[in-house]
């Protein structure tokens with residue numbers, strides 16, 4: 001989130017951007033959700049490294065529910081694809 005979704009003012013970099021300096025809108029909750037989505041993406045990648053494909057699919061789906069980004073959409077697609085191969089391959 002680089003601009004205030006409400007007034008389009010440029011937001012200061014985190015953590016200062018939580019409250020918009022122009023309109024006073026409070027984005028702390030949104031910021032927390034973004035942080036959680038980033039954390040879940042990291043956990044997805046870690047699960048993929050371990051070969052825990054089903055866990056990765058679950059984590060990626062959770063991350064996408066919190067915040068849909070091109071990265072976690074790709075990550076979810078990859079995990080779903082990998083999980084379907086591992087389910088059918090055995």
Ligand SMILES: [Zn+2]
Pocket residue numbers: 004005006007008009020021022023024025
């Ligand atoms: Zn604003």
